[in-house]
Amino acid sequence: MIRRVLPALLLAAAPAVAEDGRAVFEARCASCHAVVAGAPPGAGPNLSGVVGRRVGGDSGFGYSPVLEEARQSGQVWDAALLERFLADPEEMFPGLWMGSNALRAAEERAAVAAFLRAAR
Numbered sequence: 517m518i519r520r521v522l523p524a525l526l527l528a529a530a531p532a533v534a535e536d537g538r539a540v541f542e543a544r545c546a547s548c549h550a551v552v553a554g555a556p557p558g559a560g561p562n563l564s565g566v567v568g569r570r571v572g573g574d575s576g577f578g579y580s581p582v583l584e585e586a587r588q589s590g591q592v593w594d595a596a597l598l599e600r601f602l603a604d605p606e607e608m609f610p611g612l613w614m615g616s617n618a619l620r621a622a623e624e625r626a627a628v629a630a631f632l633r634a635a636r
């Protein structure tokens with residue numbers, strides 16, 4: 517039942533999903549990442565406008581070699597790439613400096629991606 521209802525709810529309630537994403541972001545990500553445009557980076561880069569931005573695209577942040585390389589290759593974040601990244605960040609970018617901050621639940625990853633798509 518939940519399996520059939522949940523996707524329909526997620527589609528019908530995209531703004532609500534972004535709000536759920538804000539709650540997850542505040543609990544799990546905000547200690548290191550600002551999401552306000554122009555705010556200085558914290559322990560991690562500013563993620564305002566990250567969807568549609570180059571990987572490694574906060575010019576005020578000093579990235580690890582692996583993200584610097586991804587930036588130079590021209591790789592760009594979209595929601596799908598973000599969701600895949602958040603499932604296992606270090607698998608996508610071995611040598612990443614983000615600690616173990618994966619999101620295990622697919623719904624949380626989708627909600628955070630929706631929140632970040634709206635965060636500009």
Ligand code: HEC
Pocket residue numbers: 541544545546547548549559560561563566570571572573574578579580581583598602611612613614615617618619628
């Ligand atoms: C302990 C601090 C910390 C936490 C918590 C954290 N991150 Fe990060 N994050 C970083 C650092 C540091 C980097 C840069 C890593 C590098 O240069 O290898 C980063 C990089 C990123 C990037 C790539 C940004 C870019 O400009 O390409 C994304 C996206 C990201 N984090 C999302 C998240 C999300 C979403 C969460 C919450 C689930 C999260 N992070 C939790 C520290 C953190």
